Amino acid sequence: MIFKWCMTGCCILIHVTVMSQKAxxxxxxxxxxxxxxxxxxxxxxxxxxGRITYLTIDGTNFLTDSMVNSxxxxxxxxxxxxxxxxxxxxxxxxxxxxxxxxxxNKIKMESPADPKTGLTVTKVFSADEKKGLYNLExxxxxxxxSVRKVAPWEVTRVHPNGFAFFPMxxxxxxxxxxxxxxxxxxxxxxxxxxxxxxxxxxxQIYTDGSEGWFAAVNGDVILIKKFPDIPVDAAAPxxxxxxxxxNKATPAKSYVEIEHQGAYTELxxxxxxxxxxxxxxxxxxxxxxxxxxxxxxxxxxxxxxx
Numbered sequence: 001m002i003f004k005w006c007m008t009g010c011c012i013l014i015h016v017t018v019m020s021q022k023a024x025x026x027x028x029x030x031x032x033x034x035x036x037x038x039x040x041x042x043x044x045x046x047x048x049x050g051r052i053t054y055l056t057i058d059g060t061n062f063l064t065d066s067m068v069n070s071x072x073x074x075x076x077x078x079x080x081x082x083x084x085x086x087x088x089x090x091x092x093x094x095x096x097x098x099x100x101x102x103x104x105n106k107i108k109m110e111s112p113a114d115p116k117t118g119l120t121v122t123k124v125f126s127a128d129e130k131k132g133l134y135n136l137e138x139x140x141x142x143x144x145x146s147v148r149k150v151a152p153w154e155v156t157r158v159h160p161n162g163f164a165f166f167p168m169x170x171x172x173x174x175x176x177x178x179x180x181x182x183x184x185x186x187x188x189x190x191x192x193x194x195x196x197x198x199x200x201x202x203x204q205i206y207t208d209g210s211e212g213w214f215a216a217v218n219g220d221v222i223l224i225k226k227f228p229d230i231p232v233d234a235a236a237p238x239x240x241x242x243x244x245x246x247n248k249a250t251p252a253k254s255y256v257e258i259e260h261q262g263a264y265t266e267l268x269x270x271x272x273x274x275x276x277x278x279x280x281x282x283x284x285x286x287x288x289x290x291x292x293x294x295x296x297x298x299x300x301x302x303x304x305x306x
Contacts, residue, residue: 023127025107032100032107034125038132040281042125046100049093050109050123051076052156055223057281062223064157064255069247071095072255073157077121077138079114080151080261081236090114093121118144119267134279142267151236152262152275156225157255160192162218163292164258166242169208170232176202177246182293186210189292190244192256197248206240208232209260214242215301216258220284222297226305227260227277234263280304 025032028043031053035041043054052075055062066073071088078089088094098109106126113120122139142148158164168186176198181190190205197203212229215222235241245257262275282304288296 023129024105025102025126027102032102034107034127034134037127037129037134039283040127040132040134042127042134042279044107044109044125045074046098046107046109048074048097049076049091049095050098050100050111050121051095052125055279055281057221057283060221062158062218062221062281064159068253068255069157069249072247072257075154075156077123078153078155079117079119079121079140080153080264081239083238084150085116090116093119098123113143117148117150118142118146119148119150132280132282134281135276136279137274137276139272139274140265140267141272142269145269147269148267149236149264150267151239151264153239153259154225154227154261154277155257155259156216156223157257158216158223159218160194160246160251160254160256162216162256162290163189163191164214164216164244164256165189165292165297166209166214167211169210169229169241171208171240174206174240175204177205177244180246181205184293185295187298190256191292192246192254194248194251194254197246199248203246203248205242205244206238207242208235208240209242211302213301213305214258214260215297216256217284217290217297220290222282222284222290222301223258224280224282224301224304225258225260225277226280228262228275230261230263235261236264278305 031045040057045053092112092114100109110122124137126135215224243259247254
């Protein structure tokens with residue numbers, strides 16, 4: 001933008017650079033970085049399933065890396081329900097190379113088709129500098145010749161030395177981690193305790209959420225995930241809108257998965273649907289104590305995402 005300033009017959013042209021409200025991605029080797037976002041930085045690796053590998057606001061990775069677990073690390077995306085594929089998740093979505101390209105301020109990555117279902121996922125990630133958030137869009141497309149039903153499922157691994165919380169919906173808690181949770185005024189709080197993780201069977205929580213958010217705290221840093229809230233009967237079979245998994249390994253090799261899902265959707269051949277969420281990474285204010293059950297944390301989250 002150019003301004004013209006005149007004084008006593010002399011005109012001076014002043015060139016002013018107007019900062020974009022959208023942070024541009026930068027290619028770093030095989031990965032992309034979305035940075036310059038109120039001190040936040042996100043790194044994405046198209047060659048490892050379009051996975052989010054790094055997320056920081058203070059120089060420390062909020063996510064776990066491959067040194068903790070060589071397969072289950074960072075933030076990934078799966079089709080739901082798990083009963084359609086059991087384990088492991090489809091490699092085409094989870095860890096195989098995606099094609100990647102830059103489109104303006106967005107990173108667009110597309111997976112290969114899952115040979116069993118013909119489903120692909122396209123990930124379109126961008127950052128909004130003005131609002132201080134990351135926009136993560138997931139587009140599922142049916143490339144098969146048959147009707148498919150699927151729900152979107154984001155799985156994010158964080159360190160176990162913190163806690164997570166979310167507002168409860170209409171369903172009750174299910175799963176083996178119930179003893180590590182508490183519910184206060186409609187908010188479910190989970191704190192990792194290796195000794196209380198069941199030695200056998202389920203080490204998860206499944207339930208319906210409300211308000212469309214899930215938060216994890218580690219130290220004085222909070223990650224808030226905002227997503228479209230769905231009715232309890234819209235979830236995939238035997239799944240939940242909000243889920244949580246705790247790994248049973250020693251703390252140095254352990255992680256917690258904060259997970260959420262969208263609506264179970266029918267796709268005709270050639271049909272797609274889109275699911276968009278936002279991530280907010282913040283340093284907590286000094287007057288908001290990072291302690292499970294603190295009502296100021298709930299107020300803070302609601303103010304950030306409104």
